[in-house]
Amino acid sequence: MTGKLVKFRTEMDRLQQTGVTNTAAVAALEQLIGERRRNLRDLEAEVAEIDKRSVNMAQIVSEIEEEVATLNLNEEAKRVFASFNEICGVEGCGLFAFSTESYAKNLLYLRDQIKDLERISVHNALRKESFLQQQQQVRLHISDLENQRDTSANSSVAQATRSALDSLTSQVLDLEMRKRDIERAELLGKRLAEAIEQRDKAIDRVQALTRDAEMTPGVVKLRVAIKDALLKWLDILQTSNVSDDIRFKDDFIPTFGSESLAQLKGSTKVRVVLAYHAAVIQALAELNGEVPLQFLILDTPKQHEIHDIDLGRYINELKRFGHDYGFQIVFSATEYRHDGDSSDIEWTAMFSGERHEMFLGSPAANHNV
Template sequence: MKLVKLKIHPSGKDGWGSKDLVFASDITQLFGPNGAGKTPVIHSIAFALGYPVRYRDDIMAKCSSASLTVEHEEDVFTFERSFSDKFHIQVSERGSNETHIFYNEQEISEYLFSRLGLTPLALTTNKNEPTYPYISTFLPLFYIDQDAGYTSAYKPPGSFIKDQYAEMIRLGIGIAPKHSFEAKRFLIEKKKELDLVNIQIVNTEEFIRKLEEQSGVDNVSVEELEDELEQLRDELEELRNSFDATNDADYVLQRLIREKQNERLNLSASIKDLESRVSGFNKIKGEIEIEINTLSLNEESRRLFSSFKDICATPGCGLFTSSSDSYGKNLLYLRDQIKDLDRNARFQEIRVDEYSSSLKKLDEEIASLESNLTKEEGDSQTTSLIAAISALTRSIIDRQGKKEVMERTESEKRDYVQLLNRRRGLQGDISSFEGGAGSNDIRILEFRNSYRKKIIEWLDVLSTKNVSRDVNVDSDFNVQFGTEKLSQFSGSTLLRTVLALRAAFFELFISMGCASIEFLIFDTPRQHDIETKDFAAFIAKLKNICKDNRAQIVFSTTEYHYNAAEGDVEWQPEFSGFEQPMYLGVIDNNQLPSQTQ
């Protein structure tokens, strides 16, 4: 979800409001002195989405509502929330006459999560009761409040969900919850879904194999085939328009013969390679059969020894029990290997037959082309011209068909990769549901490792001193720096570390392709705790993230002024106030707030 536009509506003729405040594709900056009203404007972004915000009395009295327009996967929504003690949000969608009205945070949260493609499961409260995520529990990952947001990596208005921080990260990156209240039911559903995905994977593998066989043995790409097609079309057009068509036709026939001969060489080499594989399989199979015979002889010897009363005085003495068990396991293993070898050999023999048929067809085509090239002089001119045009047309049709097959193959391979990723995710979910903490989920381990690396990068960007780079991220995504926790830091060190944590998570979240939230909001960091050059380096790196991804940064400042570049916008306070310009004010036709780009 990306931010498009914000507007605050006045309450009555003398109320305070704003014109349309359009968000930049990259960075939106609010730059103004203390008391200019930056924070109410920033608050209104989260407020319009259902986030709980406490405004001062003058805002509640002078403003009637805040409307926020957002865009997600080409759908555009407008959220309008009243500045009132009663919860009231109205949502409209562009292109639809339907309007949704919500009277509590639970309803708007369910709606918003569903539209963002998130599927929250029932979680467990600190009192071991069922609950679901709210916008007020999820949005703090991307919204840093001025008052308490710079004291920790996650600062929600309330914490009532067990391991709430970890659960919100899991929700954002699409990993099963740690404390699902309905784990058993969802475990059954995930296992059924995994079975279906496994069937799809097997079917897709088989379909891709058949497509690859159909496309032939040429190791060419779709782009190379397109170039060949273009060349063939050009030659055909030149031949039709040529003044010396006979000589051109002979040249075309000779070139096509050379191409067919090269194709025949490649096909012959592939056949020899496949025959060599089949021979190798048969050789290995013979060696395994010798091993099976050896095992059988050993087993017969064991039985013979067991029959000697001097060696085994009592029935079932157990002297050769381990040998017998080992024989059975080895025999089963070797026979399974023979089955695999037989199956692979049959598959390769089928391919040899198919390639041999293609080779025979190629020989016929080459013979036909050579025959047309060596016709007697009396009828060679007309014949060679017709033969060249026919051969070019046939080559165009063959390559067009091969191109379509290869395009379908590439499409199926993309779908196959998606199925593999889906299976991997389901296996991780099942591991999480079965293991509780989900420590066996490889996605959790990968995220923790990447998060750790990103934190170190951002600490360096902010020139953070006196903080260990021996960073450890635990299974709940809590971070420890050497032997110290974040709660032990203060002042400039705390601010820089929190900024590093927030930016590291956002960069990783965006780079993973997560599109539920694509913005990060900073409400006036305490700039006296950080040098201007360090904060400038921080914003510069965020700008690079925005340029390389679908990401937005919104921040307000009092001292540091960012010079807007392409894709950026600056919102300035342009309403007349008692002591200084303000972001909100009485709107009239002679006073139109503007934006600097």
């Protein structure tokens, strides 16, 4: 915006100098025409992008409606099964209670998604209409400038110069107004961000004085960040047999659908624990812009319950994360050996033990052996 203003003001100064010819005035008008054509192309690109998004959203809505239809069919099939005395013959049978509750939640979620997409579609339609109106205005302006250019080519120098100056002045005033609007919007956005921050701090202070501080804005933000990061790390560890419906109890203890962390067993539990540790650190780093520690020690997880490929991918991702935020990963393992690079250091046990090599021992005894 500032660059355009400087360019147009320079052109105005040049036209106001003595010795200017019709050619200079026509060139100034050509410059304005070129600028307006670029504006028209930008507007056309915005309309094309909105049309593309509308097609995608229509497809998504269609897929969601198919999911709703499938849910309804499943619920109808459940009701048929429940009507059989051989399956659910006791009055008040709760065999399908969980299915009914799950159906209601999923149906509500899908319908909420459709409503959100419909709101976005309405907003996009209004934006498209605004862009189309702007296109029409720009086309009219281009036509007017082209008529001025053609007239200036056959007019006297004074008339051509005056016509070019009028067009440049109009363009400069328009840019000045747009620049002020942008600066005001940026200022209001900054004030809004400061006000939201002050509001969140005030809510945190008030909630901290009450018994239940569970739902303060700070806790909610951290929960959301942990959940998003946890889903990512579970995927890195190829944890496919836990629900992605992650909720929290007692502030930050995760539950996965109807399963608590204590109910998980074997490889699944090990993967979830590793993913949760990494997710908490990532969430703190993303919210605060830094990691509140300088190193992370993972002490002998049950490597035999995780495939080496999955564990290696987990460590490599931790390494990249540690490099970005400047903290070190220390990993203790008895069975797994990581294939590191030049930035890694491996410490191996140097002392003999009854079952395996040990890190602590007597140098003299080890020498005798």
